[in-house]
Amino acid sequence: MTSPVGDALLNDGAPLSPRGGRVWSRRGVLASTLALGACGQKAQSAPPGVASWPLKAVARFPVGTCVQAAQLDDPAFASLVAAEVSQLTPEWELKMEYVLQPDGGYRFDAPDRIATFAADHGMRVFGHTLVWYAQRPAFFERLAGDAAAFRNAFSAYVTAVVGRYKGRIVGWDVVNEQVGDDGSGWRTSLWSQALGPLDHMRIAYDLAHAADPAAALFLNDYNLESDPAKRADFLRLAEALLKAGAPLHGLGSQTHVAADLAPGAVAAAIRDLAGLGLKVRISEMDVSLARARGLVNTRADLERRQAALYAEAAEAFAALPPAQRFDFTFWGLEDSQSWLKREDEADAPLLFDDSGRPKPAVAAWEAALRR
Numbered sequence: 001m002t003s004p005v006g007d008a009l010l011n012d013g014a015p016l017s018p019r020g021g022r023v024w025s026r027r028g029v030l031a032s033t034l035a036l037g038a039c040g041q042k043a044q045s046a047p048p049g050v051a052s053w054p055l056k057a058v059a060r061f062p063v064g065t066c067v068q069a070a071q072l073d074d075p076a077f078a079s080l081v082a083a084e085v086s087q088l089t090p091e092w093e094l095k096m097e098y099v100l101q102p103d104g105g106y107r108f109d110a111p112d113r114i115a116t117f118a119a120d121h122g123m124r125v126f127g128h129t130l131v132w133y134a135q136r137p138a139f140f141e142r143l144a145g146d147a148a149a150f151r152n153a154f155s156a157y158v159t160a161v162v163g164r165y166k167g168r169i170v171g172w173d174v175v176n177e178q179v180g181d182d183g184s185g186w187r188t189s190l191w192s193q194a195l196g197p198l199d200h201m202r203i204a205y206d207l208a209h210a211a212d213p214a215a216a217l218f219l220n221d222y223n224l225e226s227d228p229a230k231r232a233d234f235l236r237l238a239e240a241l242l243k244a245g246a247p248l249h250g251l252g253s254q255t256h257v258a259a260d261l262a263p264g265a266v267a268a269a270i271r272d273l274a275g276l277g278l279k280v281r282i283s284e285m286d287v288s289l290a291r292a293r294g295l296v297n298t299r300a301d302l303e304r305r306q307a308a309l310y311a312e313a314a315e316a317f318a319a320l321p322p323a324q325r326f327d328f329t330f331w332g333l334e335d336s337q338s339w340l341k342r343e344d345e346a347d348a349p350l351l352f353d354d355s356g357r358p359k360p361a362v363a364a365w366e367a368a369l370r371r
């Protein structure tokens, strides 16, 4: 089921493009514009004749995006999400900073909204994230001196959050960004100081597995493409967790990269992560133009490099054994929604422009999956 807007676009009898993709016909664009105009939303248009398949129709694995609950109230964006992807990750509303209240209570209104939208559209949901050094909620800060109380509250939180979505969330980033960027190995955090450098992670995996035995449990990190030393530390952490008996099922590479990343780095990271035989996720991909400081190129050159990096990731991920391809998730669909816009408003890191129109990176990503 798609929204009326989606139906207008997808069921307008538009001719198939030579590649068999959906051609955004003038009638379809007009119907969608009228439908959107009726509900006061921005026109969802694309240049006529632009051939584009839904991302999930081309991939032989789940394709996802991060979302915020309020974004789903925009019919045009909801239609784009419903048409393009098969999995949703709450961008921040399933983290402690949203769920855990100052008094120790929990709120789930936003992740529930996302889970309901996903269920209504036959999509999977991925849980992000349980243990992250960057989250230091006051409630746990206050317990730091009482080991038993801290442990009990930590256990209660992980059990409650994972248990609430049992059977509805297919996997979790149990531990996020545990490896330091400077070769210093594992980060210290509120969690590691209270529960132990390895134990805080092993406990979290055990609790998550007990709360939802069917959920795939992941270790997630960033800069694994641009920093081979960090990637090696990351893989050593994964091995240590496995050796400690943690129910670790998969590895996620966030893949927040810049357009000046050397060709081949993304593919090398994906191959290395697959080397342990666990499931693999591209968990948060975007390709920053603004962060491409190594290049003094035209915008067109940067966009060509961006498209090539998306294609490289697609090709390398598709080359993995099917059993290891858990999902390929973009950290947003439309440029206007990217977290990177906070750094540089001119950045355009995603696959669709601010009006939801597919950029050249879409065709490149899809062509790579057809190779």
Ligand code: G3I
Binding pocket: 068, 091, 092, 095, 097, 176, 222, 254, 284, 339
């Ligand atoms: O929506 C509220 C707004 O109502 C409120 O006025 C405002 C000020 O408090 O906060 C807004 O929420 C912010 C939210 O982003 C939506 O913009 C949160 O404070 C802010 O913490 C949150 O930032 C998220 C960040 O993780 C921290 O959770 C970003 O959206 C999200 O893109 C970013 O994602 C991370 C991954 O989890 C891990 N990998 C890196 C990635 C990028 O940093």
